[in-house]
Amino acid sequence: MITDTPREKELETRDELFLAEVKDKRVAVLLSGGVDSSVVVWEFARLGLHPDCFYIKIGPEEKEEWDCSSEEDLEMATAVARKYGCKLQVIDCHQEYWNEVTRYTMDKVKAGFTPNPDVMCNRLIKFGAFDEKMGHNYDLIATGHYAQTETDENGDKWLVTSPDPVKDQTDFLAQIESWQLRKAIFPIGHHIKNEIREIAEEEHLINAKRKDSQGICFLGQINYNDYIRRYLGEKPGDVIEMETGKRIGTHKGLWFHTIGQRKGLGFGGGPWFVIKKDVEKNILYVSHGYDPQTAYKKDFPLQDFHFLTREVAMQKVTFKIRHTPEYHPATIEKLEDGRWMIHSEEAIHGVAPGQFCVVYDENHHRCYGSGEITV
Numbered sequence: 001m002i003t004d005t006p007r008e009k010e011l012e013t014r015d016e017l018f019l020a021e022v023k024d025k026r027v028a029v030l031l032s033g034g035v036d037s038s039v040v041v042w043e044f045a046r047l048g049l050h051p052d053c054f055y056i057k058i059g060p061e062e063k064e065e066w067d068c069s070s071e072e073d074l075e076m077a078t079a080v081a082r083k084y085g086c087k088l089q090v091i092d093c094h095q096e097y098w099n100e101v102t103r104y105t106m107d108k109v110k111a112g113f114t115p116n117p118d119v120m121c122n123r124l125i126k127f128g129a130f131d132e133k134m135g136h137n138y139d140l141i142a143t144g145h146y147a148q149t150e151t152d153e154n155g156d157k158w159l160v161t162s163p164d165p166v167k168d169q170t171d172f173l174a175q176i177e178s179w180q181l182r183k184a185i186f187p188i189g190h191h192i193k194n195e196i197r198e199i200a201e202e203e204h205l206i207n208a209k210r211k212d213s214q215g216i217c218f219l220g221q222i223n224y225n226d227y228i229r230r231y232l233g234e235k236p237g238d239v240i241e242m243e244t245g246k247r248i249g250t251h252k253g254l255w256f257h258t259i260g261q262r263k264g265l266g267f268g269g270g271p272w273f274v275i276k277k278d279v280e281k282n283i284l285y286v287s288h289g290y291d292p293q294t295a296y297k298k299d300f301p302l303q304d305f306h307f308l309t310r311e312v313a314m315q316k317v318t319f320k321i322r323h324t325p326e327y328h329p330a331t332i333e334k335l336e337d338g339r340w341m342i343h344s345e346e347a348i349h350g351v352a353p354g355q356f357c358v359v360y361d362e363n364h365h366r367c368y369g370s371g372e373i374t375v
């Protein structure tokens with residue numbers, strides 16, 4: 001007798017839930033040409049569904065060499081949509097990206113903060129500008145993010161982490177509006193990356209062997225420093241050793257550096273860590289050593305905390321300040337001025353103002369939301 005493995009049973013139950021969620025709904029799939037969103041289309045097609053697919057176009061300002069990877073993406077997306085009998089349309093969000101995400105990024109870096117364009121791209125573009133242009137015609141917007149959702153007994157929808165700790169992307173979704181979360185579905189979020197690759201290979205998807213996209217979404221091959229240099233240029237200033245006040249070199253612009261940074265500083269006699277930026281005086285402060293205490297923090301405040309579903313009385317939580325697999329345990333306290341204070345159990349390296357601190361429940365299951373680290 002053939003019996004299903006627990007994983008197979010789990011996937012069957014998941015299929016039933018998925019079908020119930022999408023049945024009779026108008027679904028738009030955001031298809032990037034990458035393997036994850038291609039498998040999203042397969043998830044629908046194998047259940048006999050053929051949703052409309054959309055490729056969002058966000059090229060650089062002028063036609064130049066930056067553009068080649070997006071042409072390839074569009075070709076792949078076209079081939080995948082065709083394979084599964086879905087329509088594919090290109091939606092141009094170029095202007096919105098450069099107006100909104102780029103403006104946010106440049107404003108933050110100019111003020112000495114460490115922004116996260118990927119986080120804002122989800123809110124402003126994939127679930128924002130796209131919704132205004134096309135998504136409003138649909139009940140649900142499906143993406144290939146590694147994230148899940150669950151609905152509680154009150155009908156509230158929560159963002160839930162994915163079983164693949166390395167790929168989990170709930171942190172990138174931690175600024176989306178609650179109406180955007182209600183519309184979002186993540187059909188591959190219960191899978192680990194290897195399962196997606198296996199499906200893609202079995203299905204002979206054109207992009208099965210393609211490398212994962214890296215760095216800032218939509219910017220393709222552009223290096224982050226080039227992106228910033230293009231808008232803000234260079235602004236050289238002194239680099240000073242925090243402990244001694246000694247000038248040890250010159251930086252090309254504070255915006256090329258982030259607190260906690262070690263690599264790419266280019267001074268001899270290292271290792272050096274970026275500890276502080278003085279934007280007014282244009283000074284970069286660094287510390288020397290393999291693990292300087294100045295590079296760590298346990299307590300730090302968050303401003304403009306954004307709750308994904310609804311406000312929660314948070315106390316014992318876990319959090320992330322970077323896209324890493326670890327969730328740090330902490331307590332969190334609401335301050336009188338409306339900010340929230342993180343008290344981390346362990347000291348955290350490279351806590352930089354401007355970064356989003358993403359907060360989860362104690363078991364890092366539900367993502368509550370995120371706030372911007374402030375000083």
Ligand SMILES: Nc1ncnc2c1ncn2[C@@H]1O[C@H](COP(=O)(O)OP(=O)(O)OP(=O)(O)O)[C@@H](O)[C@H]1O
Pocket residue numbers: 029030031032033034035036037038054055056057058126142143144145212213217218
């Ligand atoms: N240019 C695009 N057009 C349409 N949807 C996009 C585009 N870029 C990203 N997305 C959507 O956002 C999701 C997450 O994007 P991300 O940049 O993290 O890609 P990824 O993890 O490499 O996934 P994929 O393999 O699908 O590209 C994608 O799975 C896709 O649904």
